[in-house]
Amino acid sequence: xxxxxxxxxxxxxxxxxxxxxxxxxxxxxxxxxxxxxxxxxxxxxxxxxxxxxxxxxxxxxxxxxxxxxxxxxxxxxxxxxxxxxxxxxxxxxxxxxxxxxxxxxxxxxxxxxxxxxxxxxxxxxxxxxxxxxxxxxxxxxxxxxxxxxxxxxxxxxxxxxxxxxxxxxxxxxxxxxxxxxxxxxxxxxxxxxxxxxxxxxxxxxxxxxxxxxxxxxxxxxxxxxxxxxxxxxxxxxxxxxxxxxxxxxxxxxxxxxxxxxxxxxxxxxxxxxxxxxxxxxxxxxxxxxxxxxxxxxxxxxxxxxxxxxxxxxxxxxx
Amino acid sequence: xxxxxxxxxxxxxxxxxxxxxxxxxxxxxxxxxxxxxxxxxxxxxxxxxxxxxxxxxxxxxxxxxxxxxxxxxxxxxxxxxxxxxxxxxxxxxxxxx
Amino acid sequence: xxxxxxxxxxxxxxxxxxxxxxxxxxxxxxxxxxxxxxxxxxxxxxxxxxxxxxxxxxxxxxxxxxxxxxxxxxxxxxxxxxxxxxxxxxxxxxxxxxxxxxxxxxxxxxxxxxxxxxxxxxxxxxxxxxxxxxxxxxxxxxxxxxxxxxxxxxxxxxxxxxxxxxxxxxxxxxxxxxxxxxxxxxxxxxxxxxxxxxxxxxxxxxxxxxxxxxxxxxxxxxxxxxxxxxxxxxxxxxxxxxxxxxxxxxxxxxxxxxxxxxxxxxxxxxxxxxxxxxxxxxxxxxxxxxxxxxxxxxxxxxxxxxxxxxxxxxxxxxxxxxxxxxxxxxxxxxxxxxxxxxxxxxxxxxxxxxxxxxxxxxxxxxxxxxxxxxxxxxxxxxxxxxxxxxxxx
Ligand SMILES: Cc1ncc(C[n+]2csc(CCOP(=O)(O)OP(=O)(O)O)c2C)c(N)n1
Ligand code: SF4
Ligand code: SF4
Ligand code: SF4
Ligand SMILES: [Mg+2]
Numbered sequence: 104x105x106x107x108x109x110x111x112x113x114x115x116x117x118x119x120x121x122x123x124x125x126x127x128x129x130x131x132x133x134x135x136x137x138x139x140x141x142x143x144x145x146x147x148x149x150x151x152x153x154x155x156x157x158x159x160x161x162x163x164x165x166x167x168x169x170x171x172x173x174x175x176x177x178x179x180x181x182x183x184x185x186x187x188x189x190x191x192x193x194x195x196x197x198x199x200x201x202x203x204x205x206x207x208x209x210x211x212x213x214x215x216x217x218x219x220x221x222x223x224x225x226x227x228x229x230x231x232x233x234x235x236x237x238x239x240x241x242x243x244x245x246x247x248x249x250x251x252x253x254x255x256x257x258x259x260x261x262x263x264x265x266x267x268x269x270x271x272x273x274x275x276x277x278x279x280x281x282x283x284x285x286x287x288x289x290x291x292x293x294x295x296x297x298x299x300x301x302x303x304x305x306x307x308x309x310x311x312x313x314x315x316x317x318x319x320x321x322x323x324x325x326x327x328x329x330x331x332x333x334x335x336x337x338x339x340x341x342x343x344x345x346x347x348x349x350x351x352x353x354x355x356x357x358x359x360x361x362x363x364x365x366x367x368x369x370x371x372x373x374x375x376x377x378x379x380x381x382x383x384x385x386x387x388x389x390x391x392x393x394x395x396x397x398x399x400x401x402x403x404x405x406x407x408x409x410x411x412x413x414x415x416x417x418x419x420x421x
Numbered sequence: 422x423x424x425x426x427x428x429x430x431x432x433x434x435x436x437x438x439x440x441x442x443x444x445x446x447x448x449x450x451x452x453x454x455x456x457x458x459x460x461x462x463x464x465x466x467x468x469x470x471x472x473x474x475x476x477x478x479x480x481x482x483x484x485x486x487x488x489x490x491x492x493x494x495x496x497x498x499x500x501x502x503x504x505x506x507x508x509x510x511x512x513x514x515x516x517x518x
Numbered sequence: 519x520x521x522x523x524x525x526x527x528x529x530x531x532x533x534x535x536x537x538x539x540x541x542x543x544x545x546x547x548x549x550x551x552x553x554x555x556x557x558x559x560x561x562x563x564x565x566x567x568x569x570x571x572x573x574x575x576x577x578x579x580x581x582x583x584x585x586x587x588x589x590x591x592x593x594x595x596x597x598x599x600x601x602x603x604x605x606x607x608x609x610x611x612x613x614x615x616x617x618x619x620x621x622x623x624x625x626x627x628x629x630x631x632x633x634x635x636x637x638x639x640x641x642x643x644x645x646x647x648x649x650x651x652x653x654x655x656x657x658x659x660x661x662x663x664x665x666x667x668x669x670x671x672x673x674x675x676x677x678x679x680x681x682x683x684x685x686x687x688x689x690x691x692x693x694x695x696x697x698x699x700x701x702x703x704x705x706x707x708x709x710x711x712x713x714x715x716x717x718x719x720x721x722x723x724x725x726x727x728x729x730x731x732x733x734x735x736x737x738x739x740x741x742x743x744x745x746x747x748x749x750x751x752x753x754x755x756x757x758x759x760x761x762x763x764x765x766x767x768x769x770x771x772x773x774x775x776x777x778x779x780x781x782x783x784x785x786x787x788x789x790x791x792x793x794x795x796x797x798x799x800x801x802x803x804x805x806x807x808x809x810x811x812x813x814x815x816x817x818x819x820x821x822x823x824x825x826x827x828x829x830x831x832x833x834x835x836x837x838x839x840x841x842x843x844x845x846x847x848x849x850x851x852x853x854x855x856x857x858x859x860x861x862x863x864x865x866x867x868x869x870x871x872x873x874x875x876x877x878x879x880x881x882x883x884x885x886x887x888x889x890x891x892x893x894x895x896x897x898x899x900x901x902x903x904x905x906x907x908x909x910x911x
Contacts, residue, residue: 164436
């Protein structure tokens with residue numbers, strides 16, 4: 104059912120997230136959702152963890168969702184959709200439903216890397232036919248920019264503010280995408296809205312694979328990143344081009360980098376436009392910039408090795 | 422708008438009117454307003470794709486007008502617009518100016 | 519045609535669940551419930567039910583997936599005890615607030631700390647104000663009957679609320695009793711077909727579950743839920759009437775035992791009521807007008823009916839198998855006190871905490887309490903309003 108992706112054709116499709124949602128001006132999350140839904144040619148039912156996307160898209164008497172949608176709590180988007188999917192299988196087996204339906208869970212980084220990790224791990228291990236999408240804005244934004252395990256080293260957040268003694272976050276990001284890959288599920292991928300074609304192809308690919316799938320999608324937040332309202336796409340592109348957010352997929356255990364920047368940009372290009380890293384550009388915090396660059400270089404090297412060493416017998420590029 | 426009483430609510434707070442958030446106009450949030458300069462437009466549709474508020478209309482695969490009822494004035498469309506020969510097809514102007 | 523069997527409480531409830539044959543079941547082990555879901559799982563493995571199992575990684579996910587499955591549109595069950603119920607706490611409110619008729623047997627067990635796997639009521643009593651309907655059961659027969667009736671109550675169009683069926687851990691869940699099963703066909707006809715109100719799986723009518731509700735509406739949703747709660751009693755009675763026609767067994771909101779002309783009485787839920795009834799008989803034989811009230815529908819609590827049934831007594835003791843720490847009295851005591859408060863003439867009310875963490879409840883305990891009540895009824899003086907019984911100094 105995979106179709107050729109041209110914006111001209113896509114623009115003829117109905118966007119299944121409506122205007123009138125109350126996410127901040129310039130928020131990355133609705134664009135992520137919009138792309139995911141545009142890429143889906145099947146009927147989709149979604150669950151959503153508590154967080155910015157959820158509270159702003161379904162509030163009081165108004166819902167921006169044109170698909171069946173359920174918010175249960177913060178840490179259980181995966182368990183919730185696993186219940187929906189199981190009921191679907193049960194009713195299908197009984198002949199009470201015949202349509203092919205796909206199931207998605209949306210969760211923020213807090214709801215996925217942290218409090219929802221167990222629920223996610225459980226659902227993936229149980230093998231539900233579902234796609235979990237983490238829109239990663241690198242902090243607990245809905246409660247006011249608290250650090251999460253997805254927050255980059257050195258970032259200024261409201262629970263680890265950059266002070267005169269502590270220079271912001273002093274722990275490394277958790278590599279959730281690799282943790283998900285360690286579940287040996289058939290499909291894991293990282294994507295960015297800046298690379299929309301790559302993102303949508305990954306969603307399309309996910310829909311053709313039976314079983315649990317996981318996608319981690321970077322989702323800029325101008326409020327929490329303390330940047331401009333117009334730079335969500337620009338920053339997600341810089342995240343990719345600096346290899347802060349490499350684009351790759353792991354299909355049946357085989358890693359493939361799906362986008363290699365022609366020239367890997369220095370990490371400061373990504374950090375500079377964001378107020379949450381402002382304090383790093385001082386003499387005493389120079390070591391953090393150096394460390395961040397080293398960490399990225401090491402991870403990028405590792406990823407390239409993992410990807411190239413397994414190229415033969417790997418999946419055909421799509 | 423008259424608020425409903427407790428007897429008129431759907432059991433379990435379920436919303437049965439899909440996409441009715443369109444009744445909530447977010448255009449008033451805007452302090453800058455995007456303006457389309459059609460002659461610079463190359464019909465790439467990036468603005469349509471990247472707009473977080475579904476506030477750019479496309480008709481028959483062709484870029485159409487802004488929907489100012491919902492545009493929050495973020496400026497993403499303007500920043501991402503390639504325009505023609507370096508001339509942007511979207512510019513941001515301050516509201517009320 | 520009913521069938522006489524000798525089985526454990528867990529077996530009886532698992533059997534009822536098999537007969538209802540729900541669409542989805544979430545299961546996670548915890549003593550003393552474990553063996554109920556094991557039995558149900560073997561029904562699944564042997565193809566005796568159409569149910570799809572979700573073998574979750576925690577009770578939090580058990581209840582979370584039940585919410586998803588129920589909203590999707592179909593019959594959903596799970597079962598738990600103790601820590602498991604405690605872990606579900608957050609989602610219990612979501613299940614009831616979303617008006618999802620999930621059915622959950624709770625095999626009552628003590629709560630940590632200290633860790634203890636034996637029977638008391640701390641778990642379900644702690645969840646009494648979560649918006650769930652609670653049916654309590656004295657023995658395997660009642661647990662079986664309550665489980666079957668629970669589906670009809672939960673799924674009634676005026677109600678649409680989740681139901682817990684409570685039975686005592688080990689004492690009932692693991693002891694063999696003689697009881698009667700209904701035929702599969704009878705149970706299936708009794709519970710009938712279920713149709714979810716706004717199923718997520720209805721693609722033609724996309725709905726959104728779980729919106730953020732602001733102060734302008736939150737209170738109205740709560741009021742609506744309170745109103746639903748007020749309708750539960752009559753539905754429970756209506757279902758009980760139908761059930762009596764089918765089984766010959768009579769159920770009410772509570773059971774009264776020799777209470778009509780009683781002067782002193784015990785209020786006690788679940789298995790200990792059986793032991794107490796025997797002692798009530800002994801007192802009657804000695805010419806002392808003793809009686810007993812055993813709550814069945816504990817949530818929503820039928821205050822009016824309970825107060826009416828007890829108001830004529832001289833002295834009443836509420837026996838609680840759980841304490842409500844900081845509330846001064848056990849949970850059932852607090853409800854009985856509330857139900858009697860409005861009457862000018864009412865019994866003197868005392869509270870005993872018994873049987874925590876599996877401590878035996880013996881006939882002599884009931885005897886001691888009834889003797890004390892007889893003394894209070896005679897003299898009008900109370901030496902202590904609340905006391906732990908069968909506890910070492
Ligand atoms: C059990 C629980 N703990 C805490 C919260 C409070 N809370 C709601 S949303 C949120 C932050 C969400 O962060 P994330 O998942 O990263 O999503 P974002 O808002 O950043 O999009 C928190 C802490 C909650 N709702 N439930
Ligand atoms: S705080 Fe950030 S993530 Fe939340 S709505 Fe605003 S921009 Fe989006
Ligand atoms: S992004 Fe600019 S050039 Fe492209 S369609 Fe929109 S207005 Fe036209
Ligand atoms: S300014 Fe922002 S909201 Fe308005 S049309 Fe452009 S991208 Fe959309
Ligand atoms: Mg976040």
